[in-house]
Amino acid sequence: MPGPPARRGSARAADRAEPRAVRTRARLVGALLDALTAKPLEALSVAEVCRRAEVHRVTFYSHWPDIRSLAAEVFAQSVDRLARVPDEVLSAAAVPADLAAAYERALHGQLREILDHRAAYRTLFTSDADAGFHRRLVAAQRDRAAAAIGELARLGVAAPGGAAGYPAAYIAGGVVAAFEAWALGDETDVAAAATEIAAQLPHWWPRPD
Structure with a gap:
């Protein structure tokens, strides 16, 4: 057969x-x-x-x-898509706090997406064979963080070790770990979680006004 x-x-x-x-x-x-x-x-x-x-x-x-690989791609792309800050928002930012506020709004969207499909995200985060989900998330968040750091540099905020890629890697790892904690937890207050996660960003990252 x-x-x-x-x-x-x-x-x-x-x-x-x-x-x-x-x-x-x-x-x-x-x-x-x-x-x-x-x-x-x-x-x-x-x-x-x-x-x-x-x-x-x-x-x-x-x-x-397999199904897990399809889901890993779909949900990693969903989180990454919501991380994107529109070009017109970036170009309109006049001070670092404007950019910080824009990225915190994007963080809201990511957390809402994870909350709305929490069961699937829990499975992907906890599976021994996660089909590259964690790797996809970290890579995407690192790219987004690098872009944000570039925009902050335009406004005069220098990230220590930026040339070596350390800030983007550090932020990406921390944000994805926070996403995992959010997915595996029982909290449902998106605004509070976004504020608390943003508060963990490095000291040089500007805070919204």
Whole structure:
């Protein structure tokens, strides 16, 4: 009897930029999010998500090796998307406190996203095989932190060790650890959590007025 489909999940197996592949991935992402309204992540199977998306399992495996990898990508991207401060907000910032306020608003959005899908985030944070979720989050937060540090430099705030990348790495690690604590905890006050997390930032990071 034939074995299970090959679980490649490689870029070569599926050109993600090809329009048909983009549409297929969007259907599978939508099916995952829809399925999570009825079942926890750990109870979902590839077969169920494919059935909801009306996509063959072989096609699924050409994009991801398993459900956990799909979820890791989807939720890491969701958090990263909410971390982005619009260019027009950045360019309009006249003083460092303006930037600090903008990034704290973005932090609100990230915490709200984690709260709204807390069960899935808990699973991804605590799984022994997290499908690269933690690594994805840290890498994305490091990039966002580096961009923020660059904007602060434009306004005259110098981050010690910036050339070596230490500030961005330090902030990213701390923020992701705080996200994990938020996901695993029972607190629901997003505004309070954002204020408390922002208070942990380095001394040179400006505070909103």
